[in-house]
Amino acid sequence: MTSTGAADQYVARRNYIFRRMFGWLTGIAIVVIGGATAWAGVGYLDGHVTVSARPGSVVVRSCEPADPGYTCTGTFEDDKTGEKTQGAALANDRDAIPSAALPAFKTDDGYTATADGELTTAKLSRALFWLGLTDLLWLVGAFFLLTGYQPRPPLHYGPFIGVWRERERRFGRVTLEEGWHVVRHERGPALPILVVVTVLCPVLFVGSWLAGGA
Known part of the structure; x- marks a missing residue:
């Protein structure tokens, strides 16, 4: 490989990382927050699977x-x-x-006289809500991590438009369209998992609502 080819590979790898680094960091943060909501949801279950x-x-x-x-x-x-x-x-x-x-x-x-250590319908409702929120956060976080998605700056006009365009030129942004393309064509094994997580999210929220009214 020539020195020019090695330099081009280095620049391509650097640009790839720069374009996706903020998205990866955002995805990690979202997944960590989802872990906290999962802990809260599991805590409400009091070690039970059904209402006790x-x-x-x-x-x-x-x-x-x-x-x-x-x-x-x-x-x-x-x-x-x-x-x-x-x-x-x-x-x-x-x-x-x-x-x-x-x-x-x-x-x-x-x-x-008290429900300490027991699972009530109210606790089950709260648990399902927090687990549904966890599911949503992990879904969004997984999309960021798989694609490095970074929203484009919302500013399209004004005195600083040149600055924003310079940032885009230097570091780039992964658009939503590019992100979906990556998921469909480059992250094939992850797609069925994302579909399951997507379907599970409304199921948990509906279950929370039904448990609250049970």
Whole structure:
């Protein structure tokens, strides 16, 4: 290879990196932010995959002293479905009069006054929302990383137009059209993954909305 050919390759490689470097850095930042939202979403799940606690109230029939506090028995009524379950026993820190309605959650292990460590429909809704946001951020971040996409400066007129054009001439910009071309023709294996992630995004957001209204 001649020195001229090596120099041309160096210049081409340098220009390739300059054109895409800002896009790559932006993509990394977006993916990192998506990691933070994913952590938040997983945290809301409390280690569960399905809802493990349904909110409602126990209508007290009687309370007996226990160690500690009291054990109140009565009828549990689900806040969402209105379903009633007889013989619900709820640990309470104080005595309650008959017919009093005590806030409670129905779990696989019985009834509790708090939903600590349990997955409620409200927590599931928030988890799906944050995971949907994660999916969207990772989709955008992946596009930046795969293509080095850089939006062109919005300024097309005015006293600084020469400066912007000089920057474009020196470093260039990867347009949206160029980015799609790269994804379709140069990043073929990644395309099915991007399609799946794109479809999953509205599914998660719709699931969040449905869980919130469940």
